[in-house]
Amino acid sequence: MAKISIIGAGSWGTALAWMLNRSGHELTIWSIIPAEVEMLKNNREHRDKLPGVHLPESIRITGDLKQAVMDREVLVLAVPSVYTRSTAHSMSIYVSEGQRIVNVAKGIEEKTLFTLSDIIEEEIPQADVAVLSGPSHAEEVGRGLPTTCVIGAHTRKTAEYLQNIFMNEAFRVYTSPDMLGIELGGALKNVIALAAGIADGLGYGDNTKAALITRGMTEIARLGMKMGGKLETFSGLSGIGDLIVTCASKHSRNRRAGFLIGQGYTMQAAMDEVKMVVEGVYSAKAAVGLAQKYQVEMPIIEQVNQVLFDGKPAAEAVRDLMIRDKKIEHSDLPWE
Numbered sequence: 111m112a113k114i115s116i117i118g119a120g121s122w123g124t125a126l127a128w129m130l131n132r133s134g135h136e137l138t139i140w141s142i143i144p145a146e147v148e149m150l151k152n153n154r155e156h157r158d159k160l161p162g163v164h165l166p167e168s169i170r171i172t173g174d175l176k177q178a179v180m181d182r183e184v185l186v187l188a189v190p191s192v193y194t195r196s197t198a199h200s201m202s203i204y205v206s207e208g209q210r211i212v213n214v215a216k217g218i219e220e221k222t223l224f225t226l227s228d229i230i231e232e233e234i235p236q237a238d239v240a241v242l243s244g245p246s247h248a249e250e251v252g253r254g255l256p257t258t259c260v261i262g263a264h265t266r267k268t269a270e271y272l273q274n275i276f277m278n279e280a281f282r283v284y285t286s287p288d289m290l291g292i293e294l295g296g297a298l299k300n301v302i303a304l305a306a307g308i309a310d311g312l313g314y315g316d317n318t319k320a321a322l323i324t325r326g327m328t329e330i331a332r333l334g335m336k337m338g339g340k341l342e343t344f345s346g347l348s349g350i351g352d353l354i355v356t357c358a359s360k361h362s363r364n365r366r367a368g369f370l371i372g373q374g375y376t377m378q379a380a381m382d383e384v385k386m387v388v389e390g391v392y393s394a395k396a397a398v399g400l401a402q403k404y405q406v407e408m409p410i411i412e413q414v415n416q417v418l419f420d421g422k423p424a425a426e427a428v429r430d431l432m433i434r435d436k437k438i439e440h441s442d443l444p445w446e
C-alpha cells in the first residue's frame with residue numbers, strides 16, 4: 111500500500127482521497143485554505159463541494175505543504191488549473207528526484223498555452239509527472255459507482271505503477287503513452303460542454319446536443335492531432351468519453367454554467383452560482399490561442415468565446431454556426 115497525498119481539497123481531490131483510502135492506501139489531503147482544512151477536520155465531509163461523502167479519520171487533513179509532499183510515493187495534484195503553476199512552484203523544494211506526481215486537473219495555461227503537465231515539469235523538473243483523466247465526476251466516484259479513466263505517463267513503468275495504485279473494483283484504469291492527447295481532450299471538452307449547456311439553456315433539443323458533441327470532438331481532434339496527440343486518444347475515455355459525460359451529466363459544472371448563460375446569466379453570475387471551478391471559461395481563450403497558433407478551424411470554440419467574453423447573444427452564436435459555409439463532413443474523405 112502506498113503513501114499518497116492529494117494536493118487540493120475541492121470536490122475531485124476529496125473524492126479521490128475517499129476512493130484511494132478505500133483501497134487501503136495511506137491518504138493525506140492538503141489545502142491552501144486554512145478554513146477548508148479546519149472544516150474538513152471538524153466535519154470529515156466537504157459539505158459545499160462533495161456533500162454526503164464521509165472522510166474516515168484515517169485520512170489526514172493538513173495545511174502544511176512540506177508535510178504533505180515529503181516522503182509520499184505519489185502526489186495527486188488536484189487544484190484548479192489556474193493554481194497549478196503557483197502550487198507546483200510552492201511544492202517544488204520538497205519534491206525528491208523521481209517522485210511521482212499525477213495531475214488530475216483539466217486545463218491549458220492561457221498565457222503560455224502550456225498543458226498542465228508542461229507547467230509542472232517546468233516548475234518541478236525533478237518529478238516524474240503523469241496525468242489521470244476520463245469521464246469521472248467526483249459525485250459518482252465518491253459513491254463508488256463504476257468509473258473508468260486513463261493514466262498517461264512518459265514510461266510504461268510509471269503508468270503501470272500508477273494503474274496498480276488507482277485501480278479497484280469500482281475504478282478501472284487504462285494506461286497510455288499519449289499524455290498530450292489525454293490533456294488536450296480533458297481541457298478542450300470543457301469548452302464544448304459550455305456550448306452544450308448553453309444549447310440546453312436556450313431550450314434546444316437532443317439533436318443540437320448530439321451535433322455539438324460530434325462536431326466539438328472533430329474540432330478537438332483536429333487541433334489535438336496537429337499538435338501531436340493521437341486519434342485513438344480522442345476516440346477514447348479522455349476524449350469522446352469525457353466529452354459525453356460533461357455535455358450530458360447533471361453533475362457537470364461546465365454544462366451547468368453554460369445552461370445558466372443560455373438562460374441569460376452573465377459568465378460571472380453563472381460561475382458564482384455553480385460555486386465550483388468552471389474550467390471551460392479558463393480554457394476557452396487558450397483554445398482560440400492554440401487554434402491560431404496551429405492554424406486550425408474551431409468554429410464552436412470561437413463562438414463560445416464570443417458569448418463568454420464579447421457579450422454575443424447565445425442564440426445568435428448558434429445561428430452563426432448553422433449558417434456557416436457548406437462543408438464536406440470529413441475533409442480527409444473527398445470523392446476523387
Ligand SMILES: NC(=O)C1=CN([C@@H]2O[C@H](COP(=O)(O)OP(=O)(O)OC[C@H]3O[C@@H](n4cnc5c(N)ncnc54)[C@H](O)[C@@H]3O)[C@@H](O)[C@H]2O)C=CC1
Pocket residue numbers: 118119120121122123141142143146159188189190191193196197214215216217246247248249385386387389
Ligand atoms: N469535480 C470533478 O468531478 C472533477 C474535476 N476535475 C478537475 O479537477 C480540478 C479541480 O476541480 P474541483 O475539485 O472540481 O474544483 P473545486 O472548485 O471543487 O475545488 C477547488 C479547490 O481548489 C483549492 N484551491 C482554492 N484556491 C487555491 C489556491 N489559490 N491555490 C491552490 N489551491 C486552491 C481548494 O482546495 C478548493 O476547494 C479541475 O481542473 C477540474 O476540471 C477532473 C475530474 C472530475
Ligand SMILES: O=C(CO)COP(=O)(O)O
Pocket residue numbers: 216244245246247300303352355356361362363364365
Ligand atoms: O471533468 C470532469 C468530469 O470528467 C468534471 O468537469 P465538469 O464538472 O464540468 O463535467
